Amino acid sequence: MKALVLGAGVSGHTAAMYLKRFLGKDHSVTVMTPNKKWNWIPSNIWVGVGKMTPDQVTFDLKTVYDKHNIEYVTAKATEIYPEGLNGSKPFVKGTSTAPEAMGTDVTVEYDYLINATGPKLNFSATPGLGPEHGQTVSVCTFDHAHHANEDLKRMIAEMKAGAKKTFVIGTGHGTCTCQGAGFEYVFNLAFELKEAGVRDKAKIIYITNESELGDFGVGELHILHQGFITSSKLFAESLFAEKNIDWITEVHVKKIENKTIYYEGMDGIEQTLPFDFSMLIPPFSGVGLKAFDKSGEDITSELFTPNGFMKVDGKYDPIPYEEWCSTDWPKTYQTKYYNIFSIGIAFAPPHAISKPLKNPNGFMIAPAPPRTGMPSAIMGRVVAQSIADMIKSNSKTPTQRASMAYLGAACVASAGMSPLSGLAASITMYPIVPNFKKYPGYGRDFKYTTGEVGLAGHWIKQILHYMFMYKAKGLPFWWIIPE
């Protein structure tokens, strides 16, 4: 049998490594991905402030795949034929990104397929957004982060010469997710400016689509703190106020022109915010895969939602926000085809967790649910195990389940990198998708939902960097390290 994984990011690479481990020599595993390097994306924050280099957060995939006997196709998948075409086996079509064959067509047949293509960084949703065609920087890829650091160093040099600068960090559209990355970058930036002795010359503003600071697209968190049920908003606001960072919440960024951000809140009134340096996270969409049936008919809408994420075993009926239930969330990540799965950011979440809002001008201010590293990697392992079991027992039913309504997440949000004066917020939450039936009122188990800020969190974040790089490189006993 042949298992094909599309995408070698956090979830796809994990799935490919476990598939090979579970299936052994009898079956083949192929990875089709456009990237040559694996990137531990969370550490891009540190690349973006010059504390790490791109080489420290990446490694060559080919060496690892050669060592583990995983076939590696450097290509971008474009079309899936789940039923084959005119009697052929199911296959995926793609376009080569290998230098020697750039742009040529590639076709790979499969028996089992995992779509782990992650997000398309949709900078074009907001005119003027992004490092390539816009005026803001990004830390979503190691290249972007490297470029952000070069701009930052220029700003610091000008501030050392006496200039005052305005920094705006946050989300670049009303429907963004991944607010945690904006949160980490704004605090790391403040930390760097302080270390460089220019903090007094900088005005730092955080702009976000979250209704409140500390929402993170998960409908905020509540923790037990000294006998009180305390909201993440209180802790987040406290940290922003302490570090003298201003904030603007519940907004949609409309466009960026002449180094000015144009945005609207729920009152529908347009406001402007001029900046010298801005890092705004783009909204995410699916990568634009298309699907065709055995006669070549386009069936993309059967497999994907309109924004390009793949429909799996979740409940996708359009229901009002108030009526959703945690059991709507997918469990096995199997699609309508028994042999196709989708994991990580590529699968379609059934609904928002934070309440979606629409302003009087029709702009959505609706944080999308995050699918962070830990659940993405767990999905990779669990789906690999299911596929291995299905192949071995010749069954069409997945054996493993991992719903975000039953998975927790550990998030360590860096707030400054230094071995003795660094800081990070260490957050655990259980479950990720609140379950209001089981945990009335707040939706999460207070025993496992915790948070605190301190140097210890920074040490953990740094250790996690080395642990996950080690695991992803497939070095001895890599599978012992939990996702």
Add this chain to the structure above:
Amino acid sequence: MKKVNKKNILIPIEKTIAMRTNLPWQIYRFAVINIRMLKMIWKSHQTEIKD
């Protein structure tokens, strides 16, 4: 966008800020946070999905 009255915000006292980078305390917190994370990971791995 919401107007925030910064007077209503929790501001840490000096001791709280100092404890965040106090080495013996942070070594202790390091152990506590790791145990918390392991418990949460264990819970995630153990919970049976019933519905």
